[in-house]
Amino acid sequence: MRLINSNPGVAAGMFAFMDGLGRAFFKPAVPEPPRRDPGPFYWKVMFIDDHGVLRRSTVRVIALHPDMRRLTVWCDALGRECTLKISKIVEANDLQSGRKVNLHRWMASQHAPAV
Numbered sequence: 001m002r003l004i005n006s007n008p009g010v011a012a013g014m015f016a017f018m019d020g021l022g023r024a025f026f027k028p029a030v031p032e033p034p035r036r037d038p039g040p041f042y043w044k045v046m047f048i049d050d051h052g053v054l055r056r057s058t059v060r061v062i063a064l065h066p067d068m069r070r071l072t073v074w075c076d077a078l079g080r081e082c083t084l085k086i087s088k089i090v091e092a093n094d095l096q097s098g099r100k101v102n103l104h105r106w107m108a109s110q111h112a113p114a115v
Helices: 008-026 103-111
Strands: 041-048 054-065 070-075 080-085 089-094
Touching: 054 080
Parallel strands: none
Antiparallel strands: 041 054, 041 089, 054 070, 070 080
C-alpha cells in the first residue's frame, strides 16, 4: 500500500481505521462500576444495656464481629465506645434513609466476600 504519494485524507482515514481496530482488539476489560462506599453507618437504636435498662441512642457502627454476633459502636447516650449484642438490639433505624434495619440481612451483606 503506497501512502507516500496519495491524498493526505486517505492516510488519515487509514490511521483512523487502524486506531479503531487496535481499540477493538486491545481495549481493556469492562471496568467494574465503582462500589459506593457506604461510609459509617449511623443508626437510631433501641437496645437493652448491661443493667437491663431499655435505652435509646444514636450510634455509629465501628466494627462487626459476626463470629460473636456483636457490634462495636460509638454510643451517644453513653458517650463512649461500647459493644452491643445483636440479640439485645430491639430496633434499629438507619438515620440516612429512615428505614428500619434488618440486622440479619445487614450482617449477611457485610460478611459476604467481595466479588
